[in-house]
Amino acid sequence: MDIIKTNQLTRKFDDFTAVDDISFSVKKGEIFGFLGPNGAGKTTTIKMLTTLLYPTSGSASIAGHDIIKERNDVRQNIGVVFQEPALDIELSGKENLDYHARMYNIPREKRKERIKDVLQLVDLENKQDTFVKFYSGGMKRRLEIARGLMHSPVVLFLDEPTLGLDAQTRRAIWQYIRKMNKEEQTTIFLTTHYMDEADYLCDRIGIIDHGKILVMDSVSNLKTSVGNDLITLSSTNMGDLIKRLEKESWIKKLKNQDNFLTLYVEKGDEKIPLIIEIAQKLSIKIKSISVRKPTLDDVFLSYTGRTIRENNGKVNPKDMIHPRFHRG
Amino acid sequence: MKTFDLQAIYVMWLRQMKHFVRSKSRLVTSIIQPLFFLFILGSGFRTISMPGLEVDYLYFLSPGIITMAILFSSMFTGISVLWDKQFGFLQEVLVAPISRISIIVGRTLGGATTALFQGFIILIIIAVLGVPFSSVIGILSAIAFMVLIAFTAVGFGLIIASKMQDFQGFPLIMNLVIMPLLFLSSAFFPVGSQSTLQTIAFFNPFFYMVDGLRGSLIGKNNVLLPQIDIAIVIVICIIMIGLGSYFFNKSEV
Structure with a gap:
């Protein structure tokens, strides 16, 4: 059963399209992740799905309820953990939970039990x-996260759940997310720009960039789609080597970045001698070479043509115009 | 979902109460500041003769100070929506399955309660100082004015909070709008004696509040009858609450 279903969902801010015609569905009990750089449209999507923003066009439903026509049914069924903290800092932790429970009309006895x-x-x-x-x-x-779970929502939205946290805390939070997915059978929709997070947590991910979903599949399928192995090398006279290697049919794909050449191949270990041989014939010196299994980083690179980090550092002029719409 | 969800209204109200009680500095300043005005202005100007003044200056000043205290306090609650916006808490409230009307009602009641609490403390202090109250009906009428002033100011605060993105503009509104309006409202000196000031006052919403409260409480030195004042203040109150709700409803997070 599809818990989240979107159909050509689009949101524009003036002439800027933050979310562009996206359609996807998330099944019950799944952990689904949106992976993409800051400003890709992740938060805007979450805000539409949680009824905080109206879509410009398209539609979506949560647990069978339309996000525009049945906003309150949607609200009853979702829990949200926003990117920026949304707690009342003047209240105690317990009071925050208690207020939340009251807003969701949880009866007194149940309230105490749930808070515990x-x-x-x-x-x-x-x-x-x-x-x-x-x-x-x-x-x-x-x-x-605890508050998001208070009213036992069918689906919990997590917007960058570990943004700005240290490694240890992140790991702990991942554990909680997994635990609640297992123990409470909560469907989870999360957004992240951390590869390791998407890799560790998600059953399925969608890679989103410039408001569009580029690809959507299980993490393992995505990794195999890139190739079984990756060979990274650096050498003298890189240009000639690239020209020569482009003729080899066993190289699925070839990418030159930051003076490192990445080759997408099968059975990487056996290809290293081959490459060295080719290089020697051209009297090119290989400075370094290594083979590894693909990561989500490579998947992202292969679909967007750049790494997620490089994208985060770059600010295009358009982003400067509407900074508040670009939270991912 | 009901339009008026009592549980949600209660939560919103309770939250305001807890904030108010826990914020010691706010509690203290909100009572001390009007008393400073009362005592310093009161004792300073008491000795000089002011044209148009019919009673002891301290008695004249008291209703003005009560109005000021309630105005500032309620407006602060309305504007505190901005805090919730900045600290993200507003999102948490807006994704909950409760109507926006409930949120607004709860907040308005909360703000009005704290403001009235302060208003009453000043009222008691004034009584202790020996300001002669006109009559029991006058006091009841004064309480009605205080309630209306509180709701109006919360509504005004909501408008500001919905229109502003951060607190940068707040001092500007305080100094360029609220203070001049307050000075021209006859809160601190009678405006009846000068015709230009009087004409300006008729366009000033605060004037009807101060004038009505004065007419009810001490029954002297008021320009209009309290009945006329209260009718006008009710209209202003409805407009402010209406606009406040409208803008709050429309604002996206």
Whole structure:
């Protein structure tokens, strides 16, 4: 059963198209991820699916409810963890949860029970009476995840759940996300620009860039689509080597980036001697060569033609015009 | 979902109450500041003769100070929506399955409650200082004015909060709009004696609040009858709350 279904969803801000004609569906119990650089349209998609923004055109439904016509049914069925913290810092952790439960009309007895459960899930029982302003970044994030789960939503939206957290906290948060997916059978839709996060958590991912979904598949399928192995090398006289290697049919794809040549091949170990042989014939010196399994980084590179990091660093003039619409 | 979700309204109200009680500095300044005005202006100007003044200056000033305290406090609550916007909490409220009307009602009630609490404290202090109240009906009428002033100001605050993206413009509105309007409202000195000031005052919404409160509370030195004032203030209140809700409803996060 499809829990999330979108059909040609589009959102424009003036003449800028943040989300461009995207269609996808997420199945029950799945962890689905949107992977893309900042400004790709991830947050805008989440805001539309969570009824905070109206789509310019297209439609979508959550658990069978239309996001435009049945906003309140949608709201009843979703939990959201926003990119920026959305907690009341003047209240304690427990109060934040209690207020949330009241807004979702959870009866008193159930409320107490749920607060205990979710606090336990994210290990915040000892901090429940502390004001949120004294929480660390990781604790706030955990509290938000707990809050998102309070009303047992059918689907939980997580917008960059580990943005700006240290490695240890990130790992812990990943554990919680997996745990709740398993224990509460919550369908999870998350966005991220971290490859390792998408790789570790998601059953399926969609790569999104400039508001469009470039590809959507399971993580392992995406990796095989790139090639079984990647050979990265650097050499003298790179141009000649590229020209020569382009003629070889066993190289599926060839990319030159930052003075490193990446070859997408099958059985990489056996190809290394071949490459060295070719290079020697041209009297080109190979400085370094290595073979590895593809990562999501390579998948991203192969579909967008650039790495996700390089994209994050670059600001195109258009982004400067509407900075607040470009949160991913 | 109901249009008026009592649980949601209660949550919104309760949140305001907790914030108010916990913010000690706000609690203290909101009471101390009007008292400073009352005592310093009161004792300073008491000795000079002001044209158009019919009662002791302290008595004249009291309704103005009550209006000022309620105005500032309520407006602050309306504007505090901006805090929620900046700290992201507004998103959490907006994705909840509750109507926006409930959110606005809860917030308005919360803001009005804290403002009235301050208003009453000043009222009590004034009573202790020996300001002669006109009558029991006058006091009841004054309370009605205080409630209306509170709701109007929350509505005004909501308008500002929905239109502004951050707090940069807040001092500007305070200094260029609120303070001049307050000075021209007869809160601090009678405007009846000068015809130009009087004409300006008739275009000033604060004037009807101060004048009505004064007419009800001490029954002297008021330009219009409290009944006329209250009718006008009710209209202003409805417009402000209506506009505030409208803009809040329209604002996207």
